[in-house]
Amino acid sequence: MLRSGEGNQFRILDSLKSGTRLEVLQEGENSGYTKVRTQDGQEGWVLSRYLSNQPIARDRLAATQKKLEQTESALKEARDQLQSLRQQRDELASSEQSLQSRAGKLSSELDRIKEVSSNALTLDRRNRELQESNQQLKKEVEVLTAENERLEAKKESDFMLLGAGLVGLGVLIAIVLPWLKPTRKTDNWA
Template identity: 50%
Template structure:
């Protein structure tokens, strides 16, 4: 037993004495102590063969070497003081030490389990941190790609505006050319109509002039 645990036991013993005017004593090693009705061997035995290591409550002691006790069964009687000890016997101390050792071992196992859980949580956090770092890199790359697309979209929009302006300019020029072509086509039709009219008129004139220009035959009688 460690000095600290022994001190705790002693404090508990002294506290019990102050509170109940009684203290705990133990039957000494390897004996069976009879409890008698009076302070002497001539008194009858009221509880026989209390084994060594049994805790009893000490009520009083006399000058003849006897002590009045209360057993765990509630029996009050007298026993020889020489077989009583103010501390537990070695077997009881050993049993208590073993119990303390088992308790300490259980606490150690519990702490080992806690440590294993904490270590597992730490590893999980490290893995999560690594995953978050990878995800952050992916998001940064995605953000750069989106920015590039946005810049390309702006350039495309500007180029689209330029193409629209060029298209409108070409349309205007096409309309001008179409109007000019229509005007020229209309002029050609007018020229063809005038030419046709001239040819018709010329044909009519020729038809009128040719008979007039043809020499007239003299009749045979005139010859």
């Protein structure tokens, strides 16, 4: 109750509801009353024991409930975010395992490539040696083929010469042999 003076004997100016904001103007001496001003500018006296620096319990409860709702909403968001982060973590773990497996395969492939490449110089040298050897063998085959053809031609010419020599010998024998043979004298008159 807002009164016109310090005490119950003064008239009531307004009936104040619990939680009404008041501006303290003056505290009474030993009367237990405080002079206040309402938000609409009305001034009067109120028992000091009804005044509080804190909001009333109903307002504090409403503020606490609102804060609780906000906290629950933030908690729900945090849980959703945690679930999302767990899924991302699981995906990353799976991806990491895949990458580690691939890295192992690539490492094995790299080792094999290193081994092959270390033999590459030896293989290249051996390849050049085999190519040179192949070239020499081709030259030898060409030489032997030419020699074989020459020998075939010589064989034919030798055969022809032998045949000609035998024919010549046969003719010579046919001519000389009758001369060498003693001839008998025969009488043609008989």
